[in-house]
Amino acid sequence: MGLTLTVDGPRWRGHLRACADATPGLVPVVKGNGYGLTPGRLARRSEWLGVDTIAVGTYEELPEVATRFPGSLLVLTPWRPFLPDLDPALATRVIHTVGRVDDVDALLTRQPGARIVLELLTSMQRHGFSPRGLWEAADHLRRHRARLEGLALHLPLAQGSHLGEVRRHLNDAVGAGLDGLDTVWVSHLTQAELASLRASYADFTIRPRVGTDLWLGDRGALSVTATVLDVHEVERGDAFGYRARTAPKSGHLLVVSGGTAHGIGLEAPMGESSIKARASTLARGGLDAVGFVRSPFSIDGKQRLFAEPPHMQASMLFLPSGAHVPEVGDEIDVRVRYTATTFDRIVVT
Ligand SMILES: *Cc1c(COP(=O)(O)O)cnc(C)c1O
Secondary structure, three states: OOOEEEEOHHHHHHHHHHHHHHOOOOEEEOOOOHHHOOHHHHHHHHHHHOOOEEEEOOHHHHHHHHOOOOOEEEEOOOOOOOOOOOOHHHOOOEEEEEOOHHHHHHHHHHOOOOEEEEEEOOOOOOOOEOHHHHHHHHHHHHHHOOEEEEEEEEOOOOOOOOHHHHHHHHHHHHHOOOOOOOEEEEEOOOHHHHHHHHHHOOOOEEEEEEOHHHHOOOHHHEEEEEEEEEEEEEOOOOEEOOOOEEOOOOEEEEEEEOOHHHOOOOOOOOOOOOHHHHHHHHHHOOHHHHOOEEEEEEEOOEEEEEOOOOOOOEEEEEEEOOOOOOOOOOEEEEOOOHHHOOOOEEEEO
8 A cells, every 4th residue: 555665675685785795895875765765774784784884964864873773874964063962872983074174173172083074075066175175174183183084075976087086186185184094985986987096096995975876776676656546437527636627538537645745746757858749749639738747657557647736645647538447456656766755665575
């Protein structure tokens, strides 16, 4: 019942193991909704994988994973002075990301001995130090006798090679005279780029932070289904739904599980949406010409149309007459964005 994620356990674990074996220094990222699989489950899987560190997105996410994974916990969002004090029980396990000179001093004043990774401002332009800022950070670290856990580089998703940019940052960092610098935490590098970095910076430990390619890297191990909750036959002109719109032709209304609360959105994530495609359906008098929008639910391999925008926990689909009509209780396929979906059930086979 409900919106269900089914995981082919042996296949998924096989992929995780292969990914970990191919990625020395792997740091699994378990943030947000845990890529649809929940952060708690990913934390336990990370222990099973045998890694020493996992990464969460925010400080708020620490409690949920800290009880399920025994190792170090890297927080990806940079520390800020307005954050509440850390649970003292986690003080030695948490690795803070710091991205501003003043925050190095503020954090070490508040939590002497804090474990710190310095984030560098990359072409993402999100957070982090400029090369000049690194010099000042190095001074603060020395003054506090702090434990530098390395540098962090958050790179844009691959568009050509990142290596030039990584080399430039590492050379800046080495030039800034950071004592004890021996680790670089990176994101979104390919296996080839990682191998090349390891070869050119052999005295550095490279720690790839990976989420999507690890947890969702073998999509064939995952399937998402919704349950048909109700089926109603309608004639052209029959009214239905919250706004009493009328059926444009005869067919069936299907009520299926999965709505806005699950993250089901109006547009299918990868639907054909080019203006040209739309124009041709309009010309054919297709159902989207009368305002029906493609849904992420499919029946018999065909993506179906929403009869109206998704409700909170269910959606209404329109099935024109002639189509095979599923029965109440049948499961139908759904295409979702895993990072934006909350499932009612996760079944690992
Ligand atoms: C989310 C995140 C990652 C993981 O990204 P994926 O694309 O899911 O692998 C890595 N590094 C940082 C800094 C992130 O915020």
